[in-house]
Amino acid sequence: MATLAYRRFAFAYAAAFALFYAVAHARGLALFTVYPSQAIVLLGTHRSRDVADPVLDFLAPEMYWYGWTAFAAVGALIIGLVAALLPDRLCGFWACCAWVVPPLAMIACVYLTIPWFRL
């Protein structure tokens, strides 16, 4: 019984994590923002160019990757726990989502990275 619940949790977690990560990346939904040069972590998404001249951006480069990952992990944990409580007949659906959604999220990330290749 616990094994079946873990199975539903693991498959739903994989799919939800990938989906939430792509959404966080696309919409800028970081749980926190890291400023490595100042060793500061701020809750939520912050952009230094919103409060300082963009030409000074290099003085306080911000990092969202940690915040996106944390956002996806928290969101996926919730979805995974809900899936663990649902009936086992949905397990096939979650198993399918677990290996279909991550590649789609990766393709979305490629799309979001295209601006680097246009410079």
Next chain:
Amino acid sequence: MLLILHGLVAVALLGAITHQTLAACASPRAKPLSLFGRFRAVPGAGFTNAIVVLYLVSALLGAVVYLYFKVDLQPNLERDRHWHALGFFDLKEDFVAIGLGVLPAYWFCWRRPFDSENRQARVALTLLLAFIVWWAFLVGHVINNIGGFGS
């Protein structure tokens, strides 16, 4: 020091995931005593825990090294207009994060490797992780040596 450790863990991870992927996907018709036959004949399930641990350690080390990269190296790469390299590195971050989310399902699928119910998911998730690990390794290697590229 951290970067070298990150690289060494990545090499171990690359070897393990490549063995497992071939064991999971390659045709069993290879001659049993050939190099390829022996390579793919390795019991894939034996690598699972090692791959999960190595992936987590490698991602953790990479997350620490990334802080130094952002402050010390990225401004130089931007100044030298290595936009494609930065784009590929961004993708590496994204793929590695998505791989982290896949790990629990991957571990579950390999817990009972002879269970035919999970076979499709097992092969697909192993292939996905192998792609992510190879991508991360190659991009990390290129970024690490980018000073010598095109010079």
